[in-house]
Amino acid sequence: MTTERIQKWDREEIALVRISMAPPLRWVNSYVLRGDEGITIIDPGPHTNVSEGEWREAFAELGISAADISAIVVTHHHPDHYGMAGYMQSLSGAPVFMSERAHEETRRMWGAASTMNEELLNLYSRNGLPEAWCEQLPAHMESFISQVTPVPEVTYLSEESRFRMGGRIWLPIETGGHAPGHLSFYHTEQKIMICGDAVLPQISPNVSFLPGSDPMPLHTFMVSLDKLSAFEVDIAFPGHRNPFIYFGERTRLLIKHHEERLERIVNMLAEQPMTGYEVCAVLFGNELGIHQMRFAMSETLAHVIELIRLGQVQISEGSDRQTDVFKLV
Ligand SMILES: [Zn+2]
Ligand SMILES: [Zn+2]
Structure with a gap:
């Protein structure tokens, strides 16, 4: 295996393990924390044949076995983080910890009674997504089921919990926006943030x-960004890319990025009313595969909805009576 798969910090008590996932992200950062309470795995990754093999290699390199795992912690419900929790639990018998809200999202997405796939298709076609993408959506959504199987038995964590892992106490911080019920973990004395x-x-x-x-x-x-910016952070361990030291600055940059995008949409709608897809195509282009198009459409709608909340944009029915258009108030 490549030596970069595992990086270690703080007397090897925090190890970052790269687990492969689909492009464009390519890998998710799982963390293995070692302490007197045992081994904690944070965000084990998507469940695939490849990730099973990568964990076997990582366990060997770290000198641990599944039986050493005392807890599995999930920052949020996305398949690249939560997906393998049930599999890890089946190997180790360890409890899986996540927020109640994040657990609710797993059922909304993949539960037996989930209607997400139909609702998403209706939402996107109402917002003008061309048929060529709409018809790819059901199979694309189905493709995540294997990545989140088997389903774990979950124990809830909240901001009131003080959670011990890596031989120290962490403060869970619940945020949303990227994913409802997302938990970051802050260690006050060392100013470490595990931020998913x-x-x-x-x-x-x-x-x-x-x-x-x-x-x-x-x-x-x-x-949520505003809430997180209040923490003094010396090093942040994220769910993708590399650990970084400019956490506070990064939260402020992300706020600015979204404010600028909102302004850009207002300027576009000042020219003419547009469908969600038309706004999306200007912001993100339309040379996108279905996976990226889904993110682009839902991100565009999140922005337009924010402009509606701010009283700057309104929604009306298009001339075909089947598509919504957005225009300035
Ligand atoms: Zn995510
Ligand atoms: Zn992720």
Whole structure:
């Protein structure tokens, strides 16, 4: 295996393990924390044949076995973080910890009664997504099921919990916007933040509007960034890319990035009313595969919804009576 797969910090008590996932992200950062309470795995990654093999190699390199795992912690419900939790639990018997809200999202997305796939298709076609993408959506959504199987038995963590891992006590911080019920973990004395996808270096975390989930995700994301910016952080361990030291600055840059995008949409709509897809195509282009198009459409809708919340944009029915258009108030 490549030596870069595992990086270690702080007397080897915190190890970052890169687990492969689909492009464009390519890998998710899992963390293995070693302490007197045992081994804690944070965000084990998506469940695939490849990730199973990578963990076997990582366990060997770290000199641990599944039986040493005392806890599995999930920052948020996305398949690249939560997906393998049930599999890890089946190997180790360890409890899986996540927030109640994040657990609710797993059921909304993949539960037996989930209607997400139909609702998402209706939402996107109402917002003008061309048929060529709409018809790819059901199979694309189905493709995540294997990545989140088997389903773990979950124990809830909240901000009131003080959680011990890596031989120290962490403060869970619940935020939303990127994912409802997202937990970051802050160690006060050493000013370490394990931040999942709440704040990422280089990448702007996706902020998606999804039917039945957070009705105003961009507003929630901005409030969350503001909340996280209040913590003094010497090093942040993110869910993707590399650990970074400019956490506070990064939260402020992300807020600015979204404010600028909102302004850009207002300027576009000042020219003419547009469908969600038309706004999306200007912001993100339309040379996108279905995976990126889904993120682009839902991120565009999150922005337009924020402008509606701010009283700057209104929604009306297009001339075909089947598509919505957005225009300035
Ligand atoms: Zn995520
Ligand atoms: Zn992620």
